[in-house]
Structure formats: C-alpha cells, structure tokens
C-alpha cells in the first residue's frame with residue numbers, strides 16, 4: 111500500500127495514523143476499567159474509587175470519539191486530495207494517450223482514481239490502520255498472564271495466516287476479473303461508437319453475443335471470488351469466536367488454579383475482542399484492498415508526470431520549420447515519417463498530397479505537437495512545438511481534422527472551442543469560415559444545441575462549423591486535413607474564400623487534400639510518398655516536375671487537373 115504514502119497524501123495519512131495510535135491506546139481503557147472494578151472496587155467496596163474510575167473511563171471514551179472523528183476527517187481529506195490532484199493529471203494523460211492512439215487501458219484511469227477514493231472512505235482502510243496495533247493488545251494480555259498472551263498470539267497468527275493464504279490464492283483471480291470487466295466495457299464502448307453500422311448491417315446479435323461471452327466469464331469469476339470471500343469470512347468469524355471461548359477457558363483455568371483474578375480473565379477477553387476486530391474487518395474487505403492496490407499500480411504504470419511548464423512566448427508569426435522529422439508508431443520498428451525537412455514562411459500556404467497511407471495525417475499531427483517525433487524537431491517561430499503549451503495552442507493554432515466530431519454544447523460553444531463565448535469573436539470566426547448564414551438558418555442560430563458528436567448536423571455542416579472553430583481567435587497557423595471531403599459546391603466556395611482571407615491575414619496554412627481544386631490556392635506543394643518528401647517547392651515548379659515523364663507519379667496524377 112505504498113500509494114498511501116504518496117507525497118500529496120502523506121500528511122493526511124500521518125495524521126490518520128497518529129489518531130489511530132491514540133485511539134488504540136485509549137481503547138485499552140474499558141478493559142482496564144473492568145479489571146479495576148473486579149479486582150479493586152469489588153474487593154474494597156469503595157464508591158469513590160468506582161466514581162474516579164468511571165470519570166476516567168468516560169474521559170477516555172470521549173477522547174476516543176474525537177480521535178475516531180479526526181481519523182475519518184483525515185481520510186476524507188486524503189480522498190479529496192487524491193481526487194483533485196490525481197484526477198486532472200490522469201485526465202490530461204488520458205487525453206494525450208488517446209490522441210496518440212494509445213488509449214487502451216489508460217481510459218480506465220479515472221475509474222481507478224474513483225476506486226481509490228472509495229477505498230479511502232470505506233471500512234477496509236480503517237482496519238488497515240488498526241491492525242498494526244494488534245501487538246500492543248497482545249503485549250498487555252501477556253502482561254496479565256503469559257498463558258493468555260500465548261493463546262491470543264497463536265489465535266491472531268492463525269487468523270492472519272488464513273487471510274494471507276486467501277490473498278495469495280485469489281490475487282490473480284481478482285486481477286483477471288478486473289481485466290475481463292474492462293474488456294467487456296471496451297466491447298460496449300466500441301459497439302456504441304459504431305451503433306449506426308451495427309443497426310444498418312444487422313450486427314446486433316453478433317455484438318450482443320460477443321459482449322455476453324466476455325461478461326459471462328466476468329460473472330463466473332466474480333461468483334467464484336464471492337464464494338471464497340464468504341468462506342473466508344465464515345472461517346474467520348468461527349475462529350474468532352472459538353478463540354474467545356479458548357481465552358475464557360484458559361482464563362477460567364487460571365482463576366481456578368488461583369493464578370489469575372476473574373478481572374484479568376474478563377479484561378483479557380475484552381481486549382482480545384478489540385484486537386481481533388480489525389482482522390475480521392480485513393477478511394471482509396480484503397478484495398477491495400487488493401483492488402485498491404492494483405488500481406494504484408495501474409495508475410503508477412500510466413507514468414503521470416506534470417507537463418513541462420510551457421514557455422510563455424510572444425504571439426508567433428507562423429514560421430514553420432520541420433527538421434529531419436522521424437516518427438514511428440509505438441511498438442513499430444518501421445518509421446511512418448522518415449526524415450522530413452521543410453520550412454514555411456509566415457503567411458505561406460502549403461498543400462500536401464500523396465497516396466493513401468503515405469503519412470499526410472501523421473505529418474499534420476506532428477506539426478501540431480499532438481505526437482512527438484522520435485528524432486528531429488518541429489518548430490513554430492523557432493520554438494519546439496511540443497513545448498509551446500496548451501494555452502498558446504488554443505490561441506495561435508487552428509486545426510480541422512479529417513473526421514470532424516463536435517462536442518455536446520451549442521454551436522457558439524463549439525466555435526469558441528468550449529471555452530468562454532465571446533459573441534463578437536464567435537461571429538467573426540463564423541464569417542471568416544463563410545458559415546454565418548448557415549448558422550443563422552439553424553433552429554436556434556448560434557444557440558442551437560449539438561448532440562454528442564454533433565448528431566443534429568449533417569457531415570458538411572459539421573465540417574464548416576469546425577472550420578469556424580479552427581479560425582476562432584487569432585490563429586497564426588491553420589492546419590486543415592481534407593477540409594472539403596464533405597462539402598457541396600457552396601461549402602467548397604466558402605472554403606476557398608476562407609483560405610484567401612486567411613492568406614490575406616498572414617496566417618500560415620497547411621492543408622492536406624485529395625481533390626485538385628483544393629490545391630489551386632496553395633503557393634507551396636509537398637508530395638509525400640511512403641513517409642518521405644518526394645517533392646517540395648513552389649506549387650507550379652512541383653506540378654511541372656510531376657508532369658514531366660520521368661517524374662510522373664501515378665498516385666498524384668490528379669494534380670495535373672490543378673493547372
């Protein structure tokens with residue numbers, strides 16, 4: 111449980127541990143009270159002694175209540191720190207991992223944070239804080255009588271051994287069940303994303319069958335684990351009761367043999383009950399303990415690090431430099447981008463063409479700093495794009511991805527990139543994208559709500575609103591990935607006008623396009639083939655090269671139509 115000592119949590123955990131120490135020392139009071147009542151008050155018949163002892167024990171009980179409360183508060187604070195500190199970092203990590211196509215199990219990071227928070231608020235963690243004080247109770251019982259101490263010690267050891275054996279036997283089962291549960295939820299996620307295809311092609315039954323197969327395994331495993339848990343709990347409970355009886359038997363034997371007083375027998379029995387209660391609690395919550403530990407280990411595996419502090423640079427002008435950029439997808443040896451170098455002056459418009467799979471989208475993602483190259487650098491006005499920071503990116507870079515997804519919110523929220531809506535800036539962006547009139551024609555204009563993934567809009571409408579989103583603010587760099595793939599003639603002419611305006615505003619534009627019409631407005635052209643630059647330079651020079659018989663590139667022959 112090293113995670114309990116993570117720096118952010120440490121002081122709360124230390125506070126909870128200190129409260130536990132006092133709580134457990136104070137918990138000796140009731141049994142010592144009992145001992146005194148049996149051995150002194152009964153013997154002396156002194157009401158004063160009884161009154162004094164009662165006052166003392168009541169004071170101890172009040173202090174115990176206070177410590178209990180303090181410990182619960184400390185753990186509550188720890189839980190909220192965990193949430194507020196770890197939650198945002200995990201989400202930030204998930205966004206980055208997801209953008210790099212490495213979402214996978216990382217997607218469950220937030221669930222792990224919730225699991226840890228739940229654990230800190232549950233009973234299992236209290237047992238963890240109380241269990242270490244067991245030797246203290248054993249010591250006091252031994253001080254009463256070594257035989258009683260030996261009986262209690264052996265009993266406690268047996269109980270611990272039982273829990274330890276169960277933990278060893280079920281750990282891998284619990285982890286496997288978590289893995290399978292995640293697999294089942296991945297099946298659901300992917301089915302929901304593709305619900306249209308599933309319904310359209312009657313794949314519902316197959317999808318449900320796939321999910322059921324995984325889910326049945328999860329249920330089976332969980333039932334097996336529940337059976338083990340019930341067995342463990344029953345054994346621990348029976349053993350504990352047996353131990354209590356054994357203590358009374360040994361105590362009675364000692365009393366009969368006049369080696370101990372009846373007070374000692376009763377006090378030892380009460381102490382043992384208190385000492386064993388955290389073990390019994392552990393037997394009931396051992397599964398959540400293992401799950402919490404596994405969640406922490408998974409979170410550590412995510413390698414969550416604070417992002418480097420972004421450089422606060424003056425507004426960039428839009429100079430782009432790619433220096434021998436190489437990129438391979440994680441786990442792949444073959445690079446997708448193989449040493450691409452090119453430079454663009456502020457305000458230039460670069461078109462990138464090339465066959466499918468040649469790496470155009472990958473190059474754009476490197477240009478945006480979404481992915482980091484294995485070697486080489488992408489610079490915006492001389493600064494490494496990876497270190498520019500999200501705030502600067504929000505202000506200075508506009509991106510229109512190939513597959514446009516809008517967020518749940520209004521049209522205005524989407525154009526304002528889900529930040530605060532400045533009406534003038536939103537309308538200006540919509541006008542620059544030539545989509546203002548289209549938005550006014552929507553049922554509620556700029557306030558029209560867009561469902562999850564922009565369900566209320568057509569593909570073309572989504573693409574045009576996403577262009578306004580890319581133009582929002584004062585971008586110095588506009589990156590467009592096949593911006594006309596869904597556009598009709600009106601949308602295409604609005605796009606051409608937006609590009610001309612962007613050029614007039616001195617915005618650097620990089621666009622990927624398959625249709626020749628897109629390349630009419632570019633002044634630089636790059637031809638990408640199998641991750642390398644086949645040609646790069648002024649548009650007409652590159653086109654001339656492509657059309658020359660020896661330079662003919664079949665996959666880009668459509669470009670000839672540009673001229």
Ligand SMILES: Nc1ncnc2c1ncn2[C@@H]1O[C@H](COP(=O)(O)OP(=O)(O)OP(=O)(O)O)[C@@H](O)[C@H]1O
Pocket residue numbers: 210211439446464465466467468469470471472473
């Ligand atoms: N997440 C990923 N993991 C592994 N390989 C990937 C991933 N995304 C893309 N690739 C591979 O990288 C190569 C380049 O893909 P990219 O999307 O950059 O091509 P593209 O030129 O934009 O293609 P298109 O014109 O069809 O959009 C392809 O071979 C593709 O299979």
